[in-house]
Amino acid sequence: MISHVPKKFLHYLSLHKDCTPSLLNRASTISPEELDVTTDLKNIKIKKMVNNVLAEIHLMRGFVRLKPVGEIILYGHLKPQHDIGHTVCYFLSRRFPNTIIALGNNTRSWISFYDGSKALGSESGPLSKTVDELKELMDTPEEVEVENLWETYYWSQYCEERRNVRYHKKNMPKKYMDAAGIKVARNNNRTTLDDFS
Amino acid sequence: MVTLEKIARLASDGQFDSPGATIYDLDMMNLQKVKALGEGTKHDICASTASKRKVVDSPGGRIGDVIKAGVCHAFTPDGRCVGMFKTLFTNTCQHECKYCPNASVSHRPKSFKYTPEELAKLTLMLYRGNYVEGLFLSSGIASDEDRTMEEMLESVRLLREKYRFQGYIHLKVLPGASYEHIKQASELVDRVSINVETPSKSYMSELSSTKDYVNDILQRQKYIRHNIAKGGLPAGQTTQFIVGAAQETDKEIFDRMLSEYNEMNVKRSYFSAFCSVEGTGLENNPSQPRWRENRLYQMDWLHRIYKFENKEIEHAFDEAGFLLNKDPKLSIAINTIHSPIDPNEASKEELLRIPGIGPKSAYGILKLRNRERIWKKEQLARLGVVTKRARYFLKLNGWQYSSLGDWA
Structure with missing residues (x-):
């Protein structure tokens, strides 16, 4: 099926916690004019879902706090509503090249590293376990309290x-x-x- | 999905590509100094961290970047954004500005001063914690403006060159700063600003006997404008007014604001309602209500974004030149819209003059009516129109609402 909407739109929609395959299917059939301006309630709902995901990404970029472990690891708590962990983690790794970024909570964590030319990402279990593992691998000094x-x-x-x-x-x-x-x-x-x- | 071991191995190899210098120097953290010098800037309003500067990766590595939209990291309980590490370099000042707690004539708090290295490291500690988007650096003038500007620029150069900091920097230009310092600042930072504070020289002389409004402030804005024209300062320059410290009217502030946009190429104006501070020369003057600055921001928006003309805008001011504590767009609409408007036929400019319709919903109306006729207010509501406010000025399907005193 040929989709009329930009891939990014569908990608962000897919991150929404309430997204379903039928919603994605419907979204991919929206015309460019309808995507631009619409009064159809179902299409409005889809656009609102994408905006909610974008809003959470924007806010988490600003609100997530990072704790340093030496100069090489930064980690922080993140428990988002939508599936945006990778996106926020990747953003912070681009901001801090050559630094391991680990975000997460007590069930899930995301790790990202950008070396100035390429970015690597991973996903793991509880954040505390991930950070302990990284500390061991990097042989880093203690955490710094700021x-x-x-x-x-x-x-x-x-x-x-x-x-x-x-x-x-x-x-x-x-x-x-x-x-x-x-x-x-x-x-x-x-x-x-x-x-x- | 990549393993943690692989990431750790790459990180170990890449440690030699990092800026290298140690940032975390907890011995350098004097919290009393951070508090005092931070408090010195709390009435400086500018919180924007948006910059179109392109950040490039270099072999020596970097810390940070900027994004076009800007990021806000926190809000204080007064609702204002804390996006930057906003601080004075020193709170000692030789000027005699009556509204300022750091003035030489005020009961000053204890004097503090950063070293450039101290300031750079504190900025980076906060930045790496993702608490701030960058640095906002202002200062009192301890000995003379040249020496103080030089020290401020040294801090910025340390951040940019030694620590390869690519985050956002906003530098306050001190009144009377030299052209050369302004030129250097334009090459290093994203934005600069110098506060005009008042609409004219005569009002400034009531607030400060040591600042020359024309030479120390307006002339410096011209220097900044010149450097922007040469390609510096990706986020331009801004300025700030104190509202109600002298007895200036809102109209006078607004007219000065227009001059700032038209003559000085200022990107944005900020307004700070005068707040009486104990120990200053104006401690017995009444503080101004916050709605005065809100209404001025609305007027700024009507001029800058909605492109209202001067003859329309004048309807928002009363006879004495003050704004009232009500929506200026409504006051203007009551005086300038003479009959209800059909959204199927109105121009973009006509739509923007209706309370409840902004640029986004006006765009939606223009696009929608190409496909279907607008005949009920639910269609407008789905486009984002605030129909509760707009309905009195609209004619839908031949019907029009009457009220608002029929615009009496």
């Missing part, structure tokens, strides 16, 4: 006079913070981000 540097800087940017909890929740929905494993930060007034949930 979270306190970040928290100090983060709270230095906050203006109490401009406090806007609704706006903060809109920009940093809890589900994405949880997906990226962003920990609660404490300020010197002992208010925590949990107060805003």
Whole structure:
């Protein structure tokens, strides 16, 4: 069957947690005009699904935090809604060439490495196990703790006079913070981000 | 799927291709300094990290890159984006700006100053943790602007050359900085900015007796514009206004903003509602409501993106030249749209003037009506039109909604 839509569109749709073969089939028959502008509810739903995947990729690129193990490994928590682990991991490996990037959670992990000309990827079990294995293979020194540097800087940017909890929740929905494993930060007034949930 | 052993082997071989210098120097981390110098920039608004600079892999390796759309890494509880490591180089300043806690006339906090190496490593530690997209570097002027600019540029050069940092850098140009320093900055960073703060020289003189509005600020913007024309600064220059520190009207700020776009080739203007800070010369002045900056941003958008003309925009201001705390597009629409509009026949410009219709939904309407007639508001809703707001200005299938006081 000849598909009218770009391959990337179908690829992102396939990453959505609720994607089915029949949805992919239907998506591949959408005309370019319909893909551009549509009022058909089913096509709108398909476009929304792709946008949700793209939104999660964009947000996870920014929200995932990386912990260094020496200078050669960076690892971080990622538990996305959609199947975007490889995509986010690959993005970060391109950002940090010659550094092993490992993202994941307690069931699944993704590993990526870019040497400046080509990228390699892998998938494995729980992140903690993957990181332990990588530490052993690389014979690296201990992890480096920079979270306190970040928290100090983060709270230095906050203006109490401009406090806007609704706006903060809109920009940093809890589900994405949880997906990226962003920990609660404490300020010197002992208010925590949990107060805003 | 590749094994972890293979990845580890390649990583071991590739260690010699990395920039090499050690980044993680925890002894260098003075958190009190990070806090103080970070707080000095919290009223600087610019959070954009979008750059069209092309990042190329080189044999010596690199750290980081930029992306066209930019990335935001966190939001503070006031809702603002924390996309960069935004910091002062030093919080000591010889200027006497009454709104600034670092001014020589203010009750200043303890003085701190980074070394270029310290600043570079802190930036990289945060960057590699994926906490920030790059560096936003400003400074007080400790001795003179040339010396301070030189030290700031040294930090940037260290990042770019020694550590091969290819992430985003935004550098503040200090008032009175030399052409040569601005030229060097244009070759190294993605964006520069210098804050105009006020719409005119007379308002600036109320806030600072030491800054020359024309020579120290506007002339420097012209130098920056010149360097952009020569191909530097992939993300251009921006500027910032303080709203309500002097008694300037919103119209005066808006007119100055237009000059910044037309004459200085500024990419974007930012607005920061004046916030009274204890220990400064303006501590007894009332803080301004945040909606003033929101309404100015809306006006900026109407001019820049929607291409509203000046004679239309004037309807958003009251007689005294201030914006009200209501949607300026609605105020303009009430005064300029004289009869309901049929979306099947309206031009793009006419559609954009309807509240609830933006560039994306206007595009959708123009495309859709080539294929089918628009006859019910559900079609518009599916294109992203906010029909609750747009319906008063539309005529669908011969019907028109009446209300909004029939635009009285």
